[in-house]
Amino acid sequence: MKPVQPARPAIDARTAPLHLIVNPRAGGRRGGPDELTRQLTEALPPGTRRWHVHPPRSPAELPALAARVVARARSDGGVIVAAGGDGTLNTVVQALWEHPIPFGALPRGTFNFFGRQHGLPTDTDAALPHLLAAIEAGDMRPVQLGRIGDRIFLVNASLGLYPELLEEREEMKRRHGRSQWIARLAGLASLMRPRRSWRLHLTRTDLDGQRHREQREASTLFIGNNPLQLREVGLSDAALHQGGLGALTLAPVGRAGMLGLILQGLIGRLGRAQAVQDFAFSRLDIDLPGRRQVRIAIDGERIRLPLPLRVEVAPRPLWLLGARDTADSA
Known part of the structure; x- marks a missing residue:
């Protein structure tokens, strides 16, 4: 089946509610739910745009939480934003992609390939104003997705090798931290094993x-x-x-x-x-x-x-x- 490009999602750029799904553990960066709540309170005072921060109680809850937030955004005409690494963004997009809902990303992972490719700020203080300006302007563009199975x-x-490498990398991160250097060293050590x-x-x-x-x-x-x-x-x-x-x-x-x-x-x-x-x-x-x-x-x-x-x-x-x-x- 050839990909189709449906019409742009219709949103009210001035009043569409903002739903933020936040992975507080992503990339070891500052900017978890409390920090985002503070930034949103300053940027969107009462009487302006409604907003909601949705942190999962555990990583395992993220897929179910994303599905609930997507249903809510479909009901209230809202915009969905994910704050986290590429894995967090993927989980949210998995629940969202078949629905005409605009998606925003606050990249906060280790490598942030998705955000870097699309010119999204990775600095905590710059990312949210950039996103809010895009919503106000209705500034969105279609991005290709891959699909494997469902x-x-x-x-x-x-x-093959790469999933095994990730498993060992996560174990090293749990022991020594979540920096890019830890990730790269874990990858090197894993690659050298039979x-x-x-x-x-x-x-x-x-x-x-x-x-x-x-x-x-x-x-x-x-x-x-x-x-x-x-x-x-x-x-x-x-x-x-x-x-x-x-x-x-x-x-x-x-x-x-x-x-x-x-x-x-x-x-x-x-x-x-x-x-x-x-x-x-x-x-x-x-x-x-x-x-x-x-x-x-x-x-x-x-x-x-x-x-x-x-x-x-x-x-x-x-x-x-x-x-x-x-x-x-x-």
Whole structure:
């Protein structure tokens, strides 16, 4: 199914209520529910726009909370805003994307690929005024989403090595903190351990409609929907500007080979590595014969999905408030 671009969501730019879903743990940054409440009280005094801050009681409650807030916004004509990292934004968008509701993001994660790609401020003091100005102006634009199975992704989805790396990274973060350096060191340590490989059965539809069936022995299948992230490691983002998605498979390598891949990724040349095969597609069907489900990483969060899986651009875009063209958008 080709993505469609429905009409812009209709909102009352002056009075639409503001619903903020806040992950207080995201990225170890200041700017949790109490800080946002203070900022909103100053920016929106009584008698102006109504606003509500919705913090989950625990991370596990976030999907149910997002669904409740979406239902409320559909009822009162409100705008939904998520404050957190890419995983938090994903959870909220999962509940919202099929409904004509504008979405705002206050990026507060470790890497913030989604916010950086779309020119959203990551500074706590600048992000909220930027968002409020966009709502007042009705400033929103459609943003492409990826879909794997029944799940949406903003930045990436993967199976194999990357979900395992995330699990070990989270354990290191719990012990030592949530900075980018901790995340990168955890990734390096994880990558140097021996890993199993997968026999992937892939059916790929190219951007020109041609279909290909193949089998690949790989330790990782990575699917990207974020030009900034792809370019940072030296992969092509051309497919994302043509209504498709980009992907790579990583062949099994030993420790020396993995160290070489890490170095090539750090200098932005991963796409030139012999063990890496990258490709563009409009649709990708994935199967692992003998398995009923597989662990997937979606925007930094790990879940299990049933096999086989279909990956494609979602049929509807996300209407993002306050997006700006940046050097990373080119």
